[in-house]
Amino acid sequence: MAQRETFVLVLLLLAAELMFPKIKAMSVGSRKRSKEWSGGDGEGSFCLSWRLAVEANNVVAWPTVPPQCSRYVETYMINGQYDRDLELIVEEILAYVNQTFLVGDAMDAWILDVDDTCISNIYYYKAKKYGCDPYDPSAFRTWAMKGGCPAIPSVLRLFNILLDKGFKVFLVTGRDEETLGQVTMNNLHNQGFIGYESLILRNASYKGKSAMKYKSDVRKQLEDKGYRIWGNVGDQWSDIRGDYLGNRTFKLPNPMYFVP
Ligand SMILES: *[C@@H]1O[C@H](CO)[C@@H](O)[C@H](O)[C@H]1NC(C)=O
Ligand SMILES: *[C@@H]1O[C@H](CO)[C@@H](O)[C@H](O)[C@H]1NC(C)=O
Numbered sequence: 001m002a003q004r005e006t007f008v009l010v011l012l013l014l015a016a017e018l019m020f021p022k023i024k025a026m027s028v029g030s031r032k033r034s035k036e037w038s039g040g041d042g043e044g045s046f047c048l049s050w051r052l053a054v055e056a057n058n059v060v061a062w063p064t065v066p067p068q069c070s071r072y073v074e075t076y077m078i079n080g081q082y083d084r085d086l087e088l089i090v091e092e093i094l095a096y097v098n099q100t101f102l103v104g105d106a107m108d109a110w111i112l113d114v115d116d117t118c119i120s121n122i123y124y125y126k127a128k129k130y131g132c133d134p135y136d137p138s139a140f141r142t143w144a145m146k147g148g149c150p151a152i153p154s155v156l157r158l159f160n161i162l163l164d165k166g167f168k169v170f171l172v173t174g175r176d177e178e179t180l181g182q183v184t185m186n187n188l189h190n191q192g193f194i195g196y197e198s199l200i201l202r203n204a205s206y207k208g209k210s211a212m213k214y215k216s217d218v219r220k221q222l223e224d225k226g227y228r229i230w231g232n233v234g235d236q237w238s239d240i241r242g243d244y245l246g247n248r249t250f251k252l253p254n255p256m257y258f259v260p
């Protein structure tokens with residue numbers, strides 16, 4: 001375009017801005033709104049900071065997702081970013097798995113958490129404003145009793161590779177053994193988690209104890225039996241803190257709830 005025409009165009013645009021300030025205000029407003037979910041200076045930006053702090057275990061013992069982050073967490077969970085984050089972590093886990101040389105005495109172990117690690121509660125949390133509503137143990141039990149949690153595909157893929165490699169995979173969950181044992185086993189089975197060494201659930205002696213304490217004790221018992229825990233994967237910090245953690249731990253994302 002000739003310089004002169006460009007100059008005229010710029011003049012026209014300037015004149016339009018001066019004559020129609022409302023149009024400009026509107027366009028700024030809509031830009032701000034769309035920025036909210038993509039990380040500008042709106043609520044999305046706050047929610048992104050909040051989620052990062054949660055994942056880094058800087059924000060702890062949070063009872064609910066901040067109310068202004070319901071849409072943000074929903075978008076994160078269902079619009080692909082959560083799945084991509086999981087896939088990247090699973091690739092990192094597989095790179096580590098590739099470097100391991102198993103002893104091959106059937107004592108090479110790997111630990112996976114169950115809820116929001118192997119199988120997903122995203123449909124349950126959808127009805128709980130993605131974690132903005134307070135934790136509701138009886139509603140969660142009702143949901144879990146249906147045995148309809150879908151597999152998390154990237155973790156199912158990891159699970160099968162671990163089995164192929166020769167790991168003994170232990171699934172360790174804070175779910176109550178008495179009420180949810182059978183249905184959890186069925187749910188894992190119907191989602192393709194087949195061939196693990198054992199599913200360890202919380203029994204009466206761990207009622208009221210923190211997940212960190214309970215899971216540490218479970219891992220200690222496995223090591224006392226002679227298992228070498230090569231890796232430990234969970235969506236909660238309480239899965240990967242405490243004692244007898246294993247040689248590598250991996251934290252999966254979960255911005256919907258915190259388990260102490
Ligand atoms: C692991 O090793 C296999 C076989 O050598 C290879 O195909 C795969 O790309 C490796 N994966 C990673 C994440 O390094
Ligand atoms: C409860 O679970 C723990 C850890 O798995 C185990 O050591 C203990 O024997 C169990 N207690 C009962 C009563 O089953």
Ligand SMILES: *[C@@H]1O[C@H](CO)[C@@H](O)[C@H](O)[C@H]1NC(C)=O
Nearest residue numbers: 100101228229230246247248
């Ligand atoms: C795993 O950790 C244990 C205990 O820290 C250590 O003795 C062992 O050498 C580690 N194994 C590998 C393969 O890194």
Ligand SMILES: [Mg+2]
Nearest residue numbers: 113115116235
């Ligand atoms: Mg979990």
